[in-house]
Amino acid sequence: MRAAVYTESGAIELGQRPDAALQLPTDAVVRVVLSCVCGSDLTYYRGKRPHAVGSIGHEAIGVVEDTGAEVTSVRPGDLVVVPLQFHCGECAHCLGGTPFACVRGATFGNGTNDGGQGEAMRVPFADRSLHAVPGTGHDDALLKSLLTLSDVLCTGHHAAVCAGVRPGHTVAVVGDGAVGLLGVLSAKRLGAERIIALSSSPVRQALATEFGATDLVAERGDEATERVLEMTGGVGVDATLECVGTAQAVDTAFRIARPGSMVGLVGISDDLDPPVREAFWRNVGWRGGPCQVPVYLPELLPDVLDGTIDPGRVFTWESDLGGVVAGYRAMAEQKQVKSLLRVSPL
Amino acid sequence: MRAAVYTESGAIELGQRPDAALQLPTDAVVRVVLSCVCGSDLTYYRGKRPHAVGSIGHEAIGVVEDTGAEVTSVRPGDLVVVPLQFHCGECAHCLGGTPFACVRGATFGNGTNDGGQGEAMRVPFADRSLHAVPGTGHDDALLKSLLTLSDVLCTGHHAAVCAGVRPGHTVAVVGDGAVGLLGVLSAKRLGAERIIALSSSPVRQALATEFGATDLVAERGDEATERVLEMTGGVGVDATLECVGTAQAVDTAFRIARPGSMVGLVGISDDLDPPVREAFWRNVGWRGGPCQVPVYLPELLPDVLDGTIDPGRVFTWESDLGGVVAGYRAMAEQKQVKSLLRVSPL
Numbered sequence: 001m002r003a004a005v006y007t008e009s010g011a012i013e014l015g016q017r018p019d020a021a022l023q024l025p026t027d028a029v030v031r032v033v034l035s036c037v038c039g040s041d042l043t044y045y046r047g048k049r050p051h052a053v054g055s056i057g058h059e060a061i062g063v064v065e066d067t068g069a070e071v072t073s074v075r076p077g078d079l080v081v082v083p084l085q086f087h088c089g090e091c092a093h094c095l096g097g098t099p100f101a102c103v104r105g106a107t108f109g110n111g112t113n114d115g116g117q118g119e120a121m122r123v124p125f126a127d128r129s130l131h132a133v134p135g136t137g138h139d140d141a142l143l144k145s146l147l148t149l150s151d152v153l154c155t156g157h158h159a160a161v162c163a164g165v166r167p168g169h170t171v172a173v174v175g176d177g178a179v180g181l182l183g184v185l186s187a188k189r190l191g192a193e194r195i196i197a198l199s200s201s202p203v204r205q206a207l208a209t210e211f212g213a214t215d216l217v218a219e220r221g222d223e224a225t226e227r228v229l230e231m232t233g234g235v236g237v238d239a240t241l242e243c244v245g246t247a248q249a250v251d252t253a254f255r256i257a258r259p260g261s262m263v264g265l266v267g268i269s270d271d272l273d274p275p276v277r278e279a280f281w282r283n284v285g286w287r288g289g290p291c292q293v294p295v296y297l298p299e300l301l302p303d304v305l306d307g308t309i310d311p312g313r314v315f316t317w318e319s320d321l322g323g324v325v326a327g328y329r330a331m332a333e334q335k336q337v338k339s340l341l342r343v344s345p346l
Numbered sequence: 347m348r349a350a351v352y353t354e355s356g357a358i359e360l361g362q363r364p365d366a367a368l369q370l371p372t373d374a375v376v377r378v379v380l381s382c383v384c385g386s387d388l389t390y391y392r393g394k395r396p397h398a399v400g401s402i403g404h405e406a407i408g409v410v411e412d413t414g415a416e417v418t419s420v421r422p423g424d425l426v427v428v429p430l431q432f433h434c435g436e437c438a439h440c441l442g443g444t445p446f447a448c449v450r451g452a453t454f455g456n457g458t459n460d461g462g463q464g465e466a467m468r469v470p471f472a473d474r475s476l477h478a479v480p481g482t483g484h485d486d487a488l489l490k491s492l493l494t495l496s497d498v499l500c501t502g503h504h505a506a507v508c509a510g511v512r513p514g515h516t517v518a519v520v521g522d523g524a525v526g527l528l529g530v531l532s533a534k535r536l537g538a539e540r541i542i543a544l545s546s547s548p549v550r551q552a553l554a555t556e557f558g559a560t561d562l563v564a565e566r567g568d569e570a571t572e573r574v575l576e577m578t579g580g581v582g583v584d585a586t587l588e589c590v591g592t593a594q595a596v597d598t599a600f601r602i603a604r605p606g607s608m609v610g611l612v613g614i615s616d617d618l619d620p621p622v623r624e625a626f627w628r629n630v631g632w633r634g635g636p637c638q639v640p641v642y643l644p645e646l647l648p649d650v651l652d653g654t655i656d657p658g659r660v661f662t663w664e665s666d667l668g669g670v671v672a673g674y675r676a677m678a679e680q681k682q683v684k685s686l687l688r689v690s691p692l
Contacts, residue, residue, distance in 0.1 A: 092581045098606030098629055162631065234439045260444030262633065265626065272622040280611065280618055280635045283444055285508065287608065287631030 003118025006056045006111065006325045014251040014324055017055060020120035025068035029124035030082055030100060032343040033063040034147045035116045035316065038084075039177050041266050045328045052111025054338030058084040059150040060116035061143065063346070072331030073127040079138070079346070081301075082121060083132040083293035084108060084151040085237070089128030109118070116150070117324055119343060131297050135305065144340065145304045147180065153311040155266050155291040156182030156243070158192055160304075162287035163239035165308030172228055173213070174253045175243030175267060176204035178314040181211055183241040183264075185306050185309055188212025192239070196231065198224055198252070200312055204337060207313060220246050230257040236261065242288070245269035257284045264288050278304045315340040349464025350670045352402045352457065357394055360542045360670055363401060366466035370526035371414035374472030378408040380493045381462045382661065383525050383673050384430075386614050391674045395614075398457025404430040405496040406454075406462035407489065409692070419473040425484070426479040426690070427647075428467060429639035430454060430497040435474030446636045464669055465689060475546040477643050481651065490658030490686065491650045494528065499657040501612050501637040502528030502589070503646060506536055508633035511608030514536030517576055521561070521589035521613060524660040524684040527557055529610075529643070531655055534558025538585070542577065544570055544598070550683060551569035553659060567594050571587070575603040582607070588634070591615035601629045610634050625644055646686070654690040661686040 001282065005015035020029050036059045060082040060089040064074050071251030074080055087094050087102035094102050104125070109115025114122050121130050133146055145153075156179050165171055171192040173183045178201035187195050188211060197213035198220075199205045205216050217227050229236060236258030242250055253263050254275050263289030265274075303309045317336035319327060320343070327339030351361040364374050382405045390397040393596035395613030406428040410420050419502035420426060422524075433440050433448035440448050450471070455461025460468050462491050469475050480494055491499075502525050511517055519529045519536040534557060543559035545551045551562050563573050577584060581603030588596055591613030599609045600621050611620075620632065649655045665673060666689070673685030 092579065093605055096581075096584075096604065096606060098604070100629060101605035201653045235439065235442075238442075258442065258444075259447035260437055260442060260638070263629075269623075272624060272626055276618045276620060276622075283446060283633075283635035283638070284635030285608075285631065285635075287629075287633075289629035289631075292606070292629075 001119040025070040029066040037339045043046040054111035055115035057111040057115035057117025078244040079133040094169040124326040158291040159241040159264035159266040160186035165190040167237040170194040172196040180243035184188040185211040210293040214266040364683040375412040376408040381687040383685045400457040401461035403461035403463030424477040432475040438588035494657040503532040505587040505610035505612040505636040506532040511536040515584040516540040517580040518542040518583040526581040528588035531557040
């Protein structure tokens with residue numbers, strides 16, 4: 001089958017992989033309908049983090065094509081969200097609410113297993129890992145929003161939850177990538193009263209405003225810190241979402257957090273270096289890391305289905321699977337917020 | 347008046363300071379009955395952190411001797427807990443639940459204001475800062491427990507709260523100083539089912555067990571990590587209290603925390619360097635810093651008064667104020683858990 005592959009030279013190409021097929025009675029095979037490129041994929045594309053040669057991509061919705069004998073929760077023809085990772089649902093970490101640490105789980109598109117940026121995926125532990133979408137006849141806008149449940153919306157929500165966003169809060173979101181923008185949406189959904197989006201791009205500022213940002217800060221670094229502190233009477237914000245991962249963004253996030261507050265840290269970096277000492281004395285804490293999609297999805301799915309939230313608006317570029325490399329490039333050059341791949345018709 | 351002073355040569359001595367006196371109508375003057383030495387005082391004693399020349403010490407209970415014209419909540423003769431810091435109760439940080447960041451507040455014994463290790467203290471914002479102890483005729487054991495409310499018990503509780511201890515949890519407490527031991531007590535009080543105390547000293551192990559530890563780990567560093575992981579089926583603990591502050595202790599705390607859990611980090615260090623990257627990928631977060639005594643004291647005071655908890659058992663050494671330097675030495679040499687100073691009779 002056709003699929004994006006990470007090559008030995010470190011490039012991403014549209015290539016061929018073995019057809020997705022059942023291997024265990026708990027597997028399902030899903031034909032991918034929509035996929036997309038994640039900010040974390042870009043870290044591999046840019047050569048900033050190593051990636052195994054082979055499959056890549058971990059965001060997809062699709063239609064179940066085949067199920068193993070033990071699969072009972074989905075059947076062929078079902079529309080499903082494939083979360084960024086599969087998990088067993090039975091180990092201590094799954095039962096403890098942290099399926100990302102599942103001892104039998106793995107992120108899709110890890111080089112070996114099937115990635116989201118391909119024609120189909122074998123999904124292990126299908127009863128646990130797949131989320132069936134109720135109803136039929138969903139329009140294109142809704143399908144795009146459903147796709148965001150596989151990672152990016154849940155990650156924005158994760159940042160807001162980790163930051164401890166509560167009704168009435170003044171919140172700052174550092175980063176205007178798709179995660180940051182959906183962090184804005186998530187903060188709004190959780191009742192934030194004032195949402196300061198740190199964004200310098202007019203297109204992203206507009207999206208942030210649509211998603212609920214009440215204030216925009218175009219500055220970066222020390223100037224951004226000063227600006228946010230000035231806007232909050234020198235106090236800092238009640239909750240901070242860090243959705244970039246660069247040293248500068250992480251530093252800003254900790255410095256604009258008010259004493260006693262939390263930074264929801266989801267921006268991916270392999271050399272995180274938060275200002276720990278200052279944070280300690282200011283009682284600023286941190287929670288974050290990769291998102292637990294299966295934990296959040298049941299709460300978010302109804303709001304997507306009934307149109308309360310419309311996270312699919314983060315897709316500003318699209319193509320068929322053949323355009324996957326162009327999709328990476330468009331995001332890497334920061335010309336587009338997030339690249340959608342129309343892999344097969346519904 | 348007589349008081350411990352931090353000298354120009356970096357030593358701590360018993361010296362003379364101006365008598366504590368009212369300066370503002372919102373002040374009170376408290377005659378110190380009991381005081382003690384804090385682990386953070388030891389960082390100055392050991393020369394590991396700078397301290398202004400002058401007053402030192404921030405833990406005390408005493409009797410109100412005089413009050414300014416605007417003070418209404420306490421009156422001369424009242425027994426009071428003096429928390430580690432005074433705070434105005436009206437700024438954004440006080441109102442936001444983080445009085446440690448009070449814009450008008452300061453820690454007692456900062457060189458300039460009166461310290462707890464002295465005969466008396468001027469307490470600014472007395473209506474907010476002092477906590478009157480109800481009842482009379484409290485026995486000596488209870489007075490010692492009341493003294494722990496000024497910092498060390500609240501800090502142990504803070505570590506447990508920041509670590510997210512909940513009923514049924516398996517908890518680890520790194521550190522067997524007074525804060526760690528009262529972290530054990532606090533975890534028990536919050537319903538932890540299993541409490542693993544990392545302690546190698548027989549005296550401290552015994553106290554930890556009295557306070558609720560169910561398991562003892564005498565190892566340190568990688569061996570301690572391996573041991574705790576082994577004890578928890580490779581999973582790690584549900585909540586971790588870091589009550590030391592050394593690089594090794596912080597590292598251990600993050601590594602024994604189960605994925606998705608929190609480290610309550612209260613051990614004081616000026617070169618904190620947690621394994622941030624590993625913590626990120628394991629969804630291990632961190633909250634901590636200095637304790638918000640006024641936030642916690644109202645919850646803890648009733649349990650001290652009715653004997654539900656007996657935190658005063660952490661005092662393993664005592665003298666009058668004249669023995670203050672010996673009290674520092676006893677703790678610095680790790681011969682004693684915590685040094686009590688009997689400054690004046692009740």
